[in-house]
Amino acid sequence: MVASPRYIALPSPLENELHQKGRRMTPQRKKVLSLFQELGSGIHLSAEEIHYKLTQTNTKISLATIYRTLRLLVTMGFLNELELSEGGHRFELLSDEKPDHHHLICVRCGRTEEFESAQVLQTGKSAAEKMGFKLIESTLNVRALCPSCY
Amino acid sequence: MVASPRYIALPSPLENELHQKGRRMTPQRKKVLSLFQELGSGIHLSAEEIHYKLTQTNTKISLATIYRTLRLLVTMGFLNELELSEGGHRFELLSDEKPDHHHLICVRCGRTEEFESAQVLQTGKSAAEKMGFKLIESTLNVRALCPSCY
């Protein structure tokens, strides 16, 4: 399946958001978000990996700033924080094209595939309603072994 | 028929498992598993919480031993390791009665409820099949706000 990359609007949504809250667009923040956008919405990165990749491209940024930026971007809804397995959290770009995507994780090699399911959203919704909770999101993690690992 | 009140010390499943692998049942391991069994299968504990609770009941056990024991019990299939939110991993007793249970988590106060869903199992199964993976388990995490938090 070939999902054609969609073009993003002219004024950066991140910049707009920041300015509305009296905060600033900086080269570091731009770089972190750009990295995710270049790699696409199916990619999961750790703070260390982001640091490494940006350093490779001659971007000067400290790990502390990356952590602060990641927290900011998650709070603002640009990134999603994942807790799939050991070795620290990972982050992925949130995309309107895939509002309801889930993870199929190979427990041996860590390979991760995404899939979508409207059913899951419905299940989460009714579970939340039944207990009087207000749904934010549902995430299905499927732990499995990939073809190469069994 | 009523036999004389003789108490036969039945070896616990954990003890059996351990002996089969040339390992040992120790008071510490007994205590950790007992704690989970006393609290029931819907309870999620962190290593620190386990340490605190056992220390409260005059059990002498080090945090390092708790970490080692938790890893052991997860490997042996007695406990399940959860990565629901920040602040470290949590563990829960695995129970045959609830093979397919999921989590409804309040993102503000951390309150966690469990629910079951055959649908989810099916969704995970077909996702795994479609990619040629072999399913181990599916876990649905529903992030939400509980009635007290909104």
Place this chain on the structure above:
DNA sequence: GTGCGTGCAAAATCTTTGCATACGC
């Protein structure tokens, strides 16, 4: 110019590990 953001290093968490001792079997 104001005050938010960054880099640096130290601190805070959470978890693992080396080693000598204790103890289950």
Place this chain on the structure above:
DNA sequence: GCGTATGCAAAGATTTTGCACGCAC
């Protein structure tokens, strides 16, 4: 008694924070 398990403390790994300086606006 043999060899695994434990306790302790130190080391690791990951993430946060205090502070002075720099820079976006």
